[in-house]
Amino acid sequence: MIRAGIVGGTGYTGVELLRILALHGQVEVAVVTSRSDDGTRVDALYPSLRGSINVSFTKPDVESLATCDVVFFATPNGTAMLMAEQLLVRNVKVIDLSADFRIKDANEWSKWYGMKHACPDLISEAVYGLPEINRAQIVDATLIACPGCYPTAVQLGFLPLIEQGLIETNHLIADVKSGVSGAGRKASVATLMSETGESFKAYAATGHRHLPEIAQGLSLAAGKQVGLTFVPHLVPMIRGIQATLYAQLEGDAATQLQTLYEQRYTHEPFVDVLPAGVHPDTRNVRGSNNCQISVLVPQESDTVVVLSVIDNLVKGAAGQAVQNMNLMFAFDEKQGLETIALYP
Amino acid sequence: MIRAGIVGGTGYTGVELLRILALHGQVEVAVVTSRSDDGTRVDALYPSLRGSINVSFTKPDVESLATCDVVFFATPNGTAMLMAEQLLVRNVKVIDLSADFRIKDANEWSKWYGMKHACPDLISEAVYGLPEINRAQIVDATLIACPGCYPTAVQLGFLPLIEQGLIETNHLIADVKSGVSGAGRKASVATLMSETGESFKAYAATGHRHLPEIAQGLSLAAGKQVGLTFVPHLVPMIRGIQATLYAQLEGDAATQLQTLYEQRYTHEPFVDVLPAGVHPDTRNVRGSNNCQISVLVPQESDTVVVLSVIDNLVKGAAGQAVQNMNLMFAFDEKQGLETIALYP
Amino acid sequence: MIRAGIVGGTGYTGVELLRILALHGQVEVAVVTSRSDDGTRVDALYPSLRGSINVSFTKPDVESLATCDVVFFATPNGTAMLMAEQLLVRNVKVIDLSADFRIKDANEWSKWYGMKHACPDLISEAVYGLPEINRAQIVDATLIACPGCYPTAVQLGFLPLIEQGLIETNHLIADVKSGVSGAGRKASVATLMSETGESFKAYAATGHRHLPEIAQGLSLAAGKQVGLTFVPHLVPMIRGIQATLYAQLEGDAATQLQTLYEQRYTHEPFVDVLPAGVHPDTRNVRGSNNCQISVLVPQESDTVVVLSVIDNLVKGAAGQAVQNMNLMFAFDEKQGLETIALYP
Amino acid sequence: MIRAGIVGGTGYTGVELLRILALHGQVEVAVVTSRSDDGTRVDALYPSLRGSINVSFTKPDVESLATCDVVFFATPNGTAMLMAEQLLVRNVKVIDLSADFRIKDANEWSKWYGMKHACPDLISEAVYGLPEINRAQIVDATLIACPGCYPTAVQLGFLPLIEQGLIETNHLIADVKSGVSGAGRKASVATLMSETGESFKAYAATGHRHLPEIAQGLSLAAGKQVGLTFVPHLVPMIRGIQATLYAQLEGDAATQLQTLYEQRYTHEPFVDVLPAGVHPDTRNVRGSNNCQISVLVPQESDTVVVLSVIDNLVKGAAGQAVQNMNLMFAFDEKQGLETIALYP
Secondary structure: OEEEEEEOOOOHHHHHHHHHHHOOOOEEEEEEEOOOOOOOEHHHHOHHHOOOOOOEEEOOOHHHHOOOOEEEEOOOOOOHHHHHHHHHOOOOEEEEOOOOOOOOOHHHHHHHHOOOOOOHHHHOOOEEOOHHHHHHHHHHOOEEEOOOHHHHHHHHHHHHHHHOOOEOOOOEEEEEEEOHHHHOOOOOOOOEHHHHOOOOEEOOOOOOOHHHHHHHHHHHHHOOOOOEEEEEEEOOOOOOEEEEEEEEEOOOOHHHHHHHHHHHOOOOOOEEEOOOOOOOEHHHHOOOOOEEEEEEOHHHOOEEEEEEEEOOOHHHHHHHHHHHHHHHOOOOOOOOOOOOOOOO | OEEEEEEOOOOHHHHHHHHHHHOOOOEEEEEEEOOOOOOOEHHHHOHHHOOOOOOEEEOOOHHHHOOOOEEEEOOOOOOHHHHHHHHHOOOOEEEEOOOOOOOOOHHHHHHHHOOOOOOHHHHOOOEEOOHHHHHHHHHHOOEEEOOOHHHHHHHHHHHHHHHOOOEOOOOEEEEEEEEHHHHOOOOOOOOEHHHHOOOOEEOOOOOOOHHHHHHHHHHHHHOOOOOEEEEEEEEOOOOOEEEEEEEEEOOOOHHHHHHHHHHHOOOOOOEEEOOOOOOOEHHHHOOOOOEEEEEEOHHHOOEEEEEEEEOOOHHHHHHHHHHHHHHHOOOOOOOOOOOOOOOO | OEEEEEEOOOOHHHHHHHHHHHOOOOEEEEEEEOOOOOOOEHHHHOHHHOOOOOOEEEOOOHHHHOOOOEEEEOOOOOOHHHHHHHHHOOOOEEEEOOOOOOOOOHHHHHHHHOOOOOOHHHHOOOEEOOHHHHHHHHHHOOEEEOOOHHHHHHHHHHHHHHHOOOEOOOOEEEEEEEOHHHHOOOOOOOOEHHHHOOOOEEOOOOOOOHHHHHHHHHHHHHOOOOOEEEEEEEOOOOOOEEEEEEEEEOOOOHHHHHHHHHHHOOOOOOEEEOOOOOOOEHHHHOOOOOEEEEEEOHHHOOEEEEEEEEOOOHHHHHHHHHHHHHHHOOOOOOOOOOOOOOOO | OEEEEEEOOOOHHHHHHHHHHHOOOOEEEEEEEOOOOOOOEHHHHOHHHOOOOOOEEEOOOHHHHOOOOEEEEOOOOOOHHHHHHHHHOOOOEEEEOOOOOOOOOHHHHHHHHOOOOOOHHHHOOOEEOOHHHHHHHHHHOOEEEOOOHHHHHHHHHHHHHHHOOOEOOOOEEEEEEEOHHHHOOOOOOOOEHHHHOOOOEEOOOOOOOHHHHHHHHHHHHHOOOOOEEEEEEEOOOOOOEEEEEEEEEOOOOHHHHHHHHHHHOOOOOOEEEOOOOOOOEHHHHOOOOOEEEEEEOHHHOOEEEEEEEEOOOHHHHHHHHHHHHHHHOOOOOOOOOOOOOOOO
């Protein structure tokens, strides 16, 4: 058993971590912090956890967090970069679910996140926690930058095409749709049910913070700078992301794409290439750590379409964080993550 | 490991059984039948089960079902009563999730279900599978009549009051609200999303099939015939039942109700009496086998209000069926049922 | 054409007033106030109004409001009572959609609303704007207290029974369900889509602010104090209220209830008694000013059940306010309110 | 007053026609047909229409339909082509909301719709009822092929770019999302609330019937064959379509696009180009005949993104049909269509 701490346990990624870790089997949830709810039992705020989590929120405090083997940051951007170093020097492994260590260029990060980076030296040390590309480095990492939800869905969808050099990479298009839990658990008019229910819209179409993260990942895979148009949308549901990806095929690979995708992910426990002709549906991964993917070329054109779905709070956040933890502590990579999607 | 069969595996209670049994640990799902989908892989119909369930649907057939230790009927009403006897004589335990064996009076059953009972002799043998009242009998049972979803929520809510004789029982009121998955997975205009989304209504207010079942259970607990008004409603959500129960208190028990409820259910693994002042919310039991209950007396009146929530597909169907199976096979009663509700 | 002002035009009742008044035909929307959005075009905040409303928000100001013939208060509780008198003395008619003038007993009001009443002298002058009981007084009124949303649905449902003395009035039960727009348009965690979507709960079961208002109205109709248990619930939809009302019949009126209800409301333009056996559904009044009602006695019991639905923002707020305005200004009572519910 | 008939009045486009025509002012709804509901009052099936529509369904019959001035076909594909000619020869104008006359090439139509066209001679006579491109021909038409819902949203979004020759037209991408009412009101498992609620998916990505219709329209505008990838998606909401359109700009028009769009639609009563930087939201057109559009070029790239929203049942079906009728009968084009979207 290892001891885990969660900084910022009152948001949706925090409570999702608790749901997963409570049944993990090799992890004791030792510390859960929240400034605003200090002293409150966790299961008083989240009655779904009654009987499963038996701790109270405490103020974030390095001393108590340093008693843990691993600390997850489920905090707003800008918090982990203030505390990570103090934990790392005490041999606590850090898994950051926020954006603080995702972008390798600190200036680029500052531009998109509107603040100066407090800890630029650590950025290069941080391993980008997408096991499907970085498994080996994750095993040895002490600081993990967990990918964003959109970047997870988009990168897993595009990677096989880009790695094999099968598409023109200057005009990649990612039309991505997310449930509202992606906006987090904070008081806001924009994400009231009356505002988001029964309606659909694009937002941040001119530039969303996940754009540089996705572009960085795809460019690394391509070995050159890619051009990406990324338009996020808000779906009137709680959980789930669906990415529809478009690119122009170069060469004559259309008929081999199904096999290519199956082979690329054949050993991946959480990426599931669907049979040809089946469309993924977010409900089929709701509550699970799976990514389900389809690839197709409509109407004998030269445009390839990839459909990729995840649960934004699981493979897009807390589940992927636990997958990283499993790798870092040499647990079975699937430990605690073998839940089946809740359908219907 | 025991071998389990599921008759009628294509409905929502069937797929929910599969979700639970796939991770149970002591059960092999050996046979899953469906007339219409004979030969189709189960995970082709339900991609959420990819990687977890590795069988195909077969036609219902006594021979193959008889190779199982237990057979679940997740069928429309009127099917289990045709097959149960043949399985029981071959020493297969039968857990019926339909209504065939719930009502002890075969004539009453016929009146509500619109058909003659094909197997009235077995009715008295069947044990009503509500562990919170019948645990001992369930352990020894070979044929279980699993309670309906509404009856589970209503009986668990009313039982402490009725068992203690604290309320007037001629005018019990159960105002109950259900998500649409209770209507099952069958082609129908009435349960299209366009018909049920963004809308709320009562239905069957003059008499719903679950009325005699609830009245039977409460009358047994009361030791006399109770009078019950039961109005079901359809909520624009998929899973969950919330029962709001009203009764007139007799005597002066108002201040002791919280304690009474806590004591009644203190040893029940799946009934959770919430702290005084907390309202249950269906989201907090979504996907779990829990029933969360509150009891209160508003405004110093003599009307007691009980609030009770379950997931209609879990504690109201498949989860409760597995709880019964665990008891019948001397597994830990909680085996396979320790999932945490999916929040948000 | 009359000139209308709206104080607090940024909430849901405000924008609903704008939707209705924009097409009314005899009303010019002259002033719309909002402290926070002063200077912003109304249709910049509400693009649904582009092309229909051509004004900007201004700071609330008695001088400019006094240029109107009628001023609507679509404000939080506690605002109208500060401004109403200044407008009334300038011969501006005031229609208050908040709770400030609904409760005749100022102390009772203070107890439920948590503040001292700033203008108790006006309370007796205010006419409770439920046309179905107060039409004559409304015609002559200068200050209208528009009923709350729950009180409208519950009173219209109970009135025929109470006026005719057909039920025992000490144990009335109102189990009422509302869409989330009833909670208003303010930043809040509790009404985020992630919190309220796909879930159902009771709230404020020990005492909701609408309880004294309903009890006051029903007691007036009964000619004596009634006893009422009122439990509100939150439905995962945006618009709509459904009230399920229970009472014990005294005497032998069960078979005459359908006729009684039809006669009571035969001349009411916005109360529609459905044919026997039909359940009302909130979708059938969504966006319209109608109340649809059914009455039934299940299973030959002595418990009468009334089902009543409204759109909480229309008949429960803005529509009823305009109905009052029509009466006060001698317009056709239906003017501007003949829209048909948006189905599906 | 003209007399209107509706063939197939029980589907969602039929009932939406009834909602609009009931308040149109110059139209008497004289005949509403339905084979399955012959003899039933329309408002018994649709209680939202109580008090507004006072007719009963009748069997479809040319004699009675021929008493009308105009007949709308709100039928499944394949019905209008069997009856249109008989009505046209009796001087009844025909407005077909189905797909029967949309595709100019009868063989192409047969390929996509899976049946032989029964009336190919009429195809060339039919005017494609998109007023924004065909207003003059519509005025003189006797047979209108109303555009599909997806084609309306996509064409209105792409037209300004294509008409001005500003984009590369071999690789147009239309990623379009629709509420479930687009699937119609027929018994089906796939569109149950339990199947479509809280989930999002692409469907028919390899080829949807609206693809040839959109391609035909855009090719006409371009003066050459365009290449189009069209991926439709199902959104867990009832009404609304959002199209996200992508194309590569040719030349240097990026900064002039806002003006271009505003000018293109400046005289269009139902197309509203939003201010730069505002994203359209389907809720802002729900229940109205408006199309709201934004155009943008993200991140100084050469990819133009157009966002276009409509209510699929109004501008995408019944509202556009009435707009066509208004033009054909020289009514004000906006008559009966000036409703404001229902927000929230």
